[in-house]
Structures are given as structure tokens and as C-alpha cells.
Amino acid sequence: MDSFSKNQLERYPIYLKYFKELEMAGVVETSSPKIAERLGYSQEQVRKDLQAISSEPGKPKKGRNVLQVIGDIESFLGYRNALKAVLVGTGHLGGALLNYPTFHEMGLEIVAGFDNDEKKVGGTIGGKTVHPLSELPNKLQELGAKIVVICVPASSAQAVCDLAVKSGAQAIWNFAPSSLVAPKNVVIENVNLASSLAVLSHRLNANILKEEAKRGLGYPHTERE
Amino acid sequence: MDSFSKNQLERYPIYLKYFKELEMAGVVETSSPKIAERLGYSQEQVRKDLQAISSEPGKPKKGRNVLQVIGDIESFLGYRNALKAVLVGTGHLGGALLNYPTFHEMGLEIVAGFDNDEKKVGGTIGGKTVHPLSELPNKLQELGAKIVVICVPASSAQAVCDLAVKSGAQAIWNFAPSSLVAPKNVVIENVNLASSLAVLSHRLNANILKEEAKRGLGYPHTERE
Numbered sequence: 001m002d003s004f005s006k007n008q009l010e011r012y013p014i015y016l017k018y019f020k021e022l023e024m025a026g027v028v029e030t031s032s033p034k035i036a037e038r039l040g041y042s043q044e045q046v047r048k049d050l051q052a053i054s055s056e057p058g059k060p061k062k063g064r065n066v067l068q069v070i071g072d073i074e075s076f077l078g079y080r081n082a083l084k085a086v087l088v089g090t091g092h093l094g095g096a097l098l099n100y101p102t103f104h105e106m107g108l109e110i111v112a113g114f115d116n117d118e119k120k121v122g123g124t125i126g127g128k129t130v131h132p133l134s135e136l137p138n139k140l141q142e143l144g145a146k147i148v149v150i151c152v153p154a155s156s157a158q159a160v161c162d163l164a165v166k167s168g169a170q171a172i173w174n175f176a177p178s179s180l181v182a183p184k185n186v187v188i189e190n191v192n193l194a195s196s197l198a199v200l201s202h203r204l205n206a207n208i209l210k211e212e213a214k215r216g217l218g219y220p221h222t223e224r225e
Numbered sequence: 226m227d228s229f230s231k232n233q234l235e236r237y238p239i240y241l242k243y244f245k246e247l248e249m250a251g252v253v254e255t256s257s258p259k260i261a262e263r264l265g266y267s268q269e270q271v272r273k274d275l276q277a278i279s280s281e282p283g284k285p286k287k288g289r290n291v292l293q294v295i296g297d298i299e300s301f302l303g304y305r306n307a308l309k310a311v312l313v314g315t316g317h318l319g320g321a322l323l324n325y326p327t328f329h330e331m332g333l334e335i336v337a338g339f340d341n342d343e344k345k346v347g348g349t350i351g352g353k354t355v356h357p358l359s360e361l362p363n364k365l366q367e368l369g370a371k372i373v374v375i376c377v378p379a380s381s382a383q384a385v386c387d388l389a390v391k392s393g394a395q396a397i398w399n400f401a402p403s404s405l406v407a408p409k410n411v412v413i414e415n416v417n418l419a420s421s422l423a424v425l426s427h428r429l430n431a432n433i434l435k436e437e438a439k440r441g442l443g444y445p446h447t448e449r450e
Contacts, residue, residue: 013417013419017379017403017404040404077423095321100318106423107426146429147429171425173421177331178242179239179242179265187429189425190421193328193416194241194242195234195238196414197331197332199414201302201303203414204371204412
């Protein structure tokens with residue numbers, strides 16, 4: 001079960017999205033080379049990824065049946081049995097996530113919000129009731145939620161994480177720009193915008209340097225000699 | 226320059242955050258083992274990561290000077306010269322990003338929003354003016370922005386990406402749950418919530434299975450025999 005790397009797991013929703021587009025376009029079958037080209041992966045990677053979750057694992061495939069792959073990925077990702085979550089911190093980002101339209105398609109159901117802001121408590125955002133944070137321990141059990149989505153500022157993220165763990169949360173989906181400490185049996189998955197930006201700006205700057213170097217090479221020697 | 230892997234790049238903002246916490250707490254020096262323990266990385270990885278961007282690369286370090294590491298990481302990530310971006314799609318998520326309070330600390334400045342919704346055009350969100358999408362080509366040049374943040378639904382993300390590329394964007398920060406195609410010299414970085422969720426639910430389910438197996442081992446043989 002744990003032989004799947006983080007990078008590999010991250011690819012399955014991307015395959016799924018692509019296969020659903022193929023299905024919409026009426027495509028019945030496709031091949032690893034075509035998938036690899038469209039998504040920018042290697043052919044070997046595509047074959048390995050799809051074989052690892054195939055319901056017919058032994059059989060080497062020439063063509064990939066679109067509907068079957070969709071079914072295999074959805075089963076693997078557990079999209080047929082949505083996991084329940086609650087969200088703490090109903091500011092701009094938290095509010096956006098409570099309103100996010102397609103979580104149910106990704107196997108997640110956010111069933112309630114929590115906040116310390118008295119103006120928000122008792123109201124609803126995206127159709128979900130906002131409760132006071134003090135009720136997290138009771139509500140988590142009552143609602144049968146295993147996941148706590150953390151959308152508070154970095155300065156209070158660890159305190160919310162501690163409360164969530166004490167309340168019985170088994171996984172934390174952390175949107176605060178802060179690394180959290182929790183017992184080993186609690187899963188922590190970070191959506192770290194700063195990390196994503198670091199990758200983007202590093203690659204952007206590398207491209208700009210490459211462009212400048214190319215432009216430099218356009219005038220070889222003559223100007224310097 | 227390109228010898229940095231995506232995973233390694235993603236760690237630098239996490240180091241930076243931690244070192245800033247140390248600075249706030251008045252800590253002057255720390256060591257790789259301590260950093261490794263707090264952040265859950267291996268000691269070797271920490272040493273390699275920090276050495277790779279150190280302003281004194283040759284010198285093997287016993288203690289790490291907190292202020293110096295902060296300076297090294299900020300220089301490496303280019304946080305002193307913020308990159309300018311514009312954002313397309315000012316719905317819930319786009320609006321949350323326009324209001325996101327700490328992008329300037331991450332080297333990003335979102336200078337304007339774009340939308341097709343007439344009710345939003347001409348107004349401001351998070352202090353940034355919202356322009357009609359048709360003005361993207363002109364405004365991108367005028368504002369000196371290199372990055373386009375895409376927050377539209379998956380179904381229109383590729384069209385917005387094409388327009389951004391035609392308008393001269395050099396990087397796309399994509400929040401739409403869709404994989405985009407662009408010329409090779411345009412950087413695409415995806416914040417894919419479905420991918421993050423796939424990692425979370427896979428690990429959560431693995432833990433649940435582990436717990437069940439453990440509980441099963443608590444009653445060996447007796448009940449079955």
C-alpha cells in the first residue's frame with residue numbers, strides 16, 4: 001500500500017481528469033505514448049502508473065480502455081466513498097474552500113466550518129454551518145469527520161492542529177504557511193503556496209537567464225575583440 | 226541552476242519560515258540535526274539543501290547562523306525583488322488570492338485582476354482593480370507582469386492560458402483543476418488540490434488499514450479456533 005510515492009499519487013487525479021476529457025470527446029481507447037505526450041510524462045512512467053492500479057494487473061495492455069481506466073483510478077482514489085472533513089478558519093481562503101464546487105468529485109465532503117469570529121458563528125458559508133472553535137471536539141465525533149482542513153493564519157495553525165488531534169482528527173489538510181507537528185499516526189498534507197511559488201520563480205528566473213545568454217551568443221566575439 | 230529538484234525547491238520556504246521563527250524567539254545559531262528533527266527531513270538532506278545555497282559554500286559548518294541562513298534563502302528565492310503577476314478569474318478562490326495577506330513575503334506581487342463578469346469589472350478586490358479579460362494583452366505589458374495566475378473553472382483554463390501566452394506571459398501559476406499545454410519556454414506550476422487530496426486520502430486509508438490489522442492481531446487465534 002505504501003509503495004506509492006507522493007509524486008506518483010499526485011499524478012492519478014491528473015490522469016483521471018484527462019481520461020474524463022477523452023470520455024467526453026467520445027474516445028473509447030488510447031495508448032500510453034499518447035497519454036505521455038499530452039501530460040508530459042515518460043511512456044514508461046505512464047505504463048507503470050496505470051499498471052499499478054489496474055483491475056487486470058497481469059495483462060500487458062496495448063490500448064487503454066478509457067472507461068476502465070476511469071473506474072480503476074476512481075476506485076484507487078476512493079472517490080466513490082467521500083471522506084468527511086471540517087474546516088477551521090473561515091477567512092478569505094477558508095471561505096473559498098467552503099464554496100469550492102468540485103471537492104465531491106475529488107472524494108472530499110466538507111461538512112462544517114469553525115471559527116472564533118462571533119460574527120461568523122451561527123451563519124453559513126457555501127451552505128455549511130459555522131460553529132465556534134470550542135465545539136470542534138464534540139462536532140468532529142458527531143459529524144463523523146476524520147479530516148480537519150486548517151485555514152487559519154500561520155501564528156495559530158499549530159494550536160488548531162493540537163486541538164484537532166486531541167479531538168480525534170486522523171488527518172490534517174494544512175493551508176496555513178507553517179509546518180505542523182503532530183503524532184506519527186496523524187497524516188499531515190500541506191498545500192504550501194510559498195513552496196509552489198519557489199518552484200515557479202526559480203524556473204522563471206532560469207528561463208530569463210537562458211534567454212539572456214542566448215541573446216549574448218548572438219554576437220560572438222566580434223564586439224569583444 | 227537547474228540542478229535543484231522540485232522537491233528541494235519546495236523545501237526552502239519551509240526552512241525560511243522555521244528560521245524566521247527561530248529569529249523571533251531570539252535564537253542566534255542552530256544545527257542541522259535540530260533542523261532535521263523539527264522539520265522531519267534527514268540530517269544529510271538539511272546539510273545538502275543549506276550548503277547548496279550558502280553564501281560561504283566551501284566552509285563546512287558546525288552551527289548555522291540564523292540570520293545568515295535567512296539572508297541566503299531570501300537571496301536564493303529572490304524575495305528581495307518581488308515578481309509581478311496578474312490574476313484571471315476573480316471567483317471565490319481568485320478573490321481569496323487577491324486578498325492573500327503574505328504574498329509579498331513570498332516574492333510575489335499580484336497587481337491586478339481580470340474577469341469576464343461585468344459586475345466585477347471596474348471594481349476592486351483586495352485593493353486591486355478588476356479589468357475585463359479582453360484587456361489582458363495590453364495590461365500585462367503596461368503593468369510589467371511576467372506571471373498570470375489562473376483561477377477560472379477547468380473548462381476555460383486552457384483558453385485563458387493560450388491568451389496569457391499570446392499576451393507575453395512567461396509563467397502560469399495554475400489553480401484550475403486541469404493540466405495545461407503551453408510552449409516549452411513558458412513555466413507552468415500547478416497548485417492541484419486534487420493531487421494533494423489524493424496523497425492525503427491514500428495515507429489516511431493506509432493508516433486505517435494498519436490500525437485494523439493491529440486490532441486484529443490483538444485477538445490471536447483464540448476466536449477463530
